[in-house]
Amino acid sequence: MTETTTIAHPAGAGQPEPGSGGAAYIELVGVSKSFDGALAVNNVDLSIRKGELFALLGASGCGKSTLLRMLSGFEQPTSGDILLEGQSLTGLPANQRPFNMMFQSYALFPHMTVEQNLAFGLKQERMDKREIESRVGEMLERVQMSEYRKRKPDQLSGGQQQRIALARCLVKRPKLLLLDEPMGALDKKLRTRMQLEIANILESVGVTCVMVTHDQEEAMTMANRIAIMDGGRILQVGTPDEIYEQPNCRYTAEFIGSVNLFDGVIVDDEVDYVNIKSPQARNTLHIGHGISGFAGQPVSVAVRPEKIQISLQKPEQAFNCEAGEVDEIAYLGSHSVYHVKLGSGMDVLVTALNDERWAGERLTWQDKVWVYWDEHSAVVLTS
Amino acid sequence: MAQSPGIPRFSRICLSLGFFFLYAPMVVLIVYSFNASERVNIWAGFSTRWYGELFRDDAMMSAMWMSLRLAFATATVSVVFGTLAALVLTRVRNFRTKTLFGGMVTAPLVMPDVITGLSLLLLFVGMANTLGWPAERGFLTIWIAHVTFCMAFVTVVMSSRLRELDRSLEEAAMDLGASRLGTFFQITLPIITPALASGWLLAFTLSLDDLVIASFVAGPASTTLPMVVFSSVRLGLSPQVNALAALLILSVTAVGMLAYLMTLRDERRRQRQPG
Amino acid sequence: MKPAGRRWRLPGQHWLLVIPPYLWLLLFFLAPFAIVFKISLAESTIAQPPYTALYEYVNDVLTLRLSFSNYLFLLTDSLYFDAYVSSLRIAAISTLICLVIGYPIAYGIARAQGPMQSLLLMLVVLPSWTSFLIRIYAWMGILRNNGIINTVLMALGVVDEPVRMMNTELAVYIGIVYTYLPFLVLPLYSNLVKLDNRLLEAATDLGAGPVSRFLRITLPLSMGGVIAGCMLVFIPVVGEFVIPELLGGSETLMIGKVLWGEFFNNRDWPVASAVATVMLVVLLIPISLFHRYQFREMEGED
Structure with missing residues (x-):
């Protein structure tokens, strides 16, 4: 249970990837996580730049979801550290992290209207009522859902639910947006459309984003950079064309295309x-x-x-x-x-x-x- | 029956016969509650006289009042404990004595009433002798006994609801900044409220219905409605009991129909949604 | 991958959740059984309370008095043995009847669709919301010598004098099946409704007829519900008191009635406790069978 892995890389070793322009915004340093002795994430080093859309790509069971849950604060690393602009996030639970997650099932609160769903996160910050109203209105405008504000989630289509789930995260203006299999609940046809739509919204907001997916096409379409994961480790990090054209190992080469x-x-x-x-x-x-x-x-x-x-x-x-x-x-x-x-x-x-x-x-x-x-x-x- | 093409014919016959078997006796009871005759089985014209006599029967009325208060108190506390127990069963990872806990939650569902009643009475007598509490048996002791077996039923209702609940709803609330307690009151509780209501109603009816356990743990001064009904029924048929039965059946049917119409409305609304 | 950490760990603040129901059940459900067992080893006296103390501490001497006479008494008087056997027999037969009637009902409801399903389900549950005592009482009126059945039979000239139905074992069976049927239908329904219809289609496709489909697919897959439903009927019926008291005659011997009599009429608390202890031991296997299914169902593992 008590994993005594020493941190292989001293803090600061998370160098920017070759060819990168920006400095590290979020850094994972020697992060490991074990459940009842089984290692789900194994000594991961990663640096994510401000404003980029970063995808964790891998087959199911590769540890990508666990990594995402550690970023969100639902799980704490067994060893290693997660830094935001150089500050450690260790011990900070999910509800105190300036990160928000869009769940695979969207997790829209069924007993609240669209508007109330969006306002929920802001109310937790004890924000002024008028401020909440204007921010919710602005966000609904941005995702083009203003006319649905009084609807309940079960009266929306899949694509609409997804936009609301995204808006609910973005209205909090998170420092990091986490997307868990964002297209997982949509059928194939809608998926292609929503991939571009979401990517456009994210770009216009300029939020830093980490997404988890098992769908290489989705990762290639949406992400600026991709990390390939297998067996709890990160095998390769790179832009979509780097990953495709210059795979560094058999697994990556076979996994993509x-x-x-x-x-x-x-x-x-x-x-x-x-x-x-x-x-x-x-x-x-x-x-x-x-x-x-x-x-x-x-x-x-x-x-x-x-x-x-x-x-x-x-x-x-x-x-x-x-x-x-x-x-x-x-x-x-x-x-x-x-x-x-x-x-x-x-x-x-x-x-x-x-x-x-x-x-x-x-x-x-x-x-x-x-x-x-x-x-x-x-x-x-x-x- | 056109809406149910999926039911095989054999099952349909069984359903019809089963429902006839379940409901015919109650219909007979209601019909005879309007019988003018004192001889319960001989029809002597329509009359509401026994309803009047029922409400003038002081013993019956005070027992009914006692039973209603008891059922209300039992249901309220059972819902709290039952929900806690369901949360423990569905949410807390295995702890060392969880098996024992599980046994104590499931066993009351089937434990014969005579055993539960006798064992609780002996506990109360033993406690009174050694601790001096409870000094006398009555409302409090029956309430304790009823909570003990009703909470098991509430636990069944609540755990099946909690199991179906999408855990990411609670995680989403926490992710958006709500505390664990805030999540429970703002998200979990509103979503499970219908289940809480049906758990409450279940505990209420179970408590209202219990004769055997209450007979063991009640003191000489306290009498519940089933105890009064039992002692008068034991002597033979009684027209007042007919009237009481009719009232009970009609009110339960009304509640049941209301619940059915509400689920129907929910289903309709869900079907209207796009996508 | 679904991380294993979705359940909370103890300790933490969660023990606050565990403690209230846990303590309550320990004190008011488990502890009383120990006391029943204790008193079953005492002797009956005319006192308040009407049993002897198990131990005395006089002049630095601890005297322990364990009396097994109550258990010996149960062994020697054939009344008790017969009552246990007859209770188990009646419970087993009525469970079987409930199963035969209840299975098709549960199956039919599980196959019904939409509003029809909720309606049928409610119609099954509704009677159990009305008073149990009242429902038994309804049958008293129907089964009497001058009750509805006999009146009709005599009016039609089928019989010349009333058929005796009240105070017979038949009446007890009717009463038990009538009151306990919903308890069997409900768990069976919730099990059957989960049955994937595609399995049956696949079986049909592979050449299975309706009988073989039922025996080889539906029945084995619904075994958990069958066991839970049967135990929900069998166990409480073994200790049933009200039904044999009101509908049964003197020849219907049931252990619940015997216990009630020992306690309320003879005021022999130790013997009543011994009767309860033996009943509990007899029911231990059915109860653990029920627990295994129900606990898995409630905890929702996998």
Whole structure:
């Protein structure tokens, strides 16, 4: 129960991420949380900048919800510290933190009108009645729900409920807004619309925001930066395109989008290129940039399906080029996904745009094909 | 019956027969309460004479007053204790003697009245001998006994309501700055109020209905309505009891119908909502 | 992931929540059983209170007097043994009757929809809100020799002289089923209403007929409700006093009536306590069976 993990990083080690402009606004330093001996969050360091929308992305059970509940104050870290502008929040319960959370179920109070729901948080601050009224009115205006002020939550649609839940948090002008699976209760069609709508509202308010989601599309659409979590740890932090284009480990590469992974060892490790030999590929895998590795190091090479070309003719390159047979075709309208079985038995996914109404050379099952990719299209993963 | 396509025919027959079985005796009772004859089973014309006699019966009236006060006091305290117990069962993580606590909450639901009555009487006698309290048995001792078994029933009602309650409502209130106590009074309590009302009514009727336990723990001077009814019924049928029964059945039916109409209205409103 | 920390931990201010009901129940529910057991080991005397003290402390000598004569008395007089057996038999048979009548009713209500369901549910509960005594009384008027049933039967010429129904075991069964039926229907209903209809559809799809669907899907899944409902009838009926007293005759022997008689008529408190203790021991298994289901239901784990 009593976790005696020493804080691995001394305070102040939470350096801003590379390429960042702002300083840390909220910092998590060596935060761990265990429930009855089971570690749910394991030594997490994180810094969140003022005004950004930060997403914690991971599969269920990865510890992201627990992390969010520690930020909100519903759970206290077993070890480590959470800082707001350098001030420790340890021991401060949820009702005294200047943070507000939008719950997955929205948690709108069913016995109160929309207006009363919004006023609730301000009343707890013993704010002047007229001030409450004007702030509630202003916020309802902003989320375009003014005409619904007298309605009860069960008389609103899902999207309207969500806007009210958001407004109820924002009217408190929190220093940090927490979103727990914000689109979790909406159907798919509404989701896309609300993602943009919410992101627009958040941007216009300029609030710092941490959201938790298991939906990569949602995280990519809404967030400025994303942290990938697994097993209570943070694996990678970066902007959506960094996460997608430069995954730093197999888990991230496989979690975001689909990916082809070749396992192999480094054979040539030069300053401006790397060659890798994999039992899954007949030809050498060639990467057009150097990495900090060594010859003989086991690595994985990740190639996204849309970066692979597919053709009946043999390309004129000796590297990154494999022969195979079309095993499956999934026609998805705008593009098709081809499963190509290589000689080694590996299944390679290739996506190709269907940008012509009738392609002269349309591939079909059992076609002998070549798959190949550019020397800058693959990423080497060392873990 | 067109609204219930889901009920199988066999069940429908059972339901009809079951309801006939449940309600026919009460209808008979109400009809005979307007019988002019003193011989309860021979119809001699319509009359409200027994209602008049009922209200002139001092023993019956004072017992009724006693029972109503008792039921009111019992229901009020049972609701408080029952809600506390339900909060403990649903909200507090396991503590060492929770199993014992759970046993003491569920066992009164089924404990035969004669055992509860006898054991409480012996407790009161023992306490009177050693502590000098309670000096005499009466309203107070019956009230204690009734609270003890009624709170178990209230606990059942309240714990099922609390279990359904979305916990994030309470967390949202805390997140918006309310204290734990403030959350309870501003959020939890208003939401569970209907359940509290039905728990209160349940305890009220249970207390009003109890004969056996009250007979054990009542002193010689205190008599509840069921005790009066029992002693007169034991001697045979009594037209006053018919009148009393009719009044009781009609008032309970009225309350029941009111409750039904209210749930109906709630359901209608919920169905009208968009999305 | 749903963190495990959603329940409050003790200690904290939560013991304030636990203490009042806990103490009340310890004092007024649990402690009395110890006293019943204590007095069952005393002897009856003509005094106030009418039993001997269990121990005496005279001249620095503590004398403990435990009398097992009450229990021996229960063993030797066949009246008590017969009363226990007959109570258990009557309780078991009437529980079975309640189940046979109550199951289809509960099932029907669970399958009804919307306002119909609330109406049916209320119609089942409503009688139990009216006085229990009054409902037994209603049957006295119906079952008497010159009651409604006999009047009708004789008027129709089915029988020449009244059929004796009052003061028989039949009357006791009618009374018990009548008063306890809602107690069985309610838990069974709340269990059946949770049954996912898709399971039955899946079973149909896999080729199960109505009987096999009921026996292999509905019944096993509703077992918890069946047990809770049956125990809610069986246990209190074993100790029932009012129904055998008002509807039963002298040949209907029930232990609740015996206990009442020992206490109020014979004023033999120790024997009454012994009767209660034995009854409690007999009921211990059914009570713990009920507790297991009910506690899980109330605590709402999983």
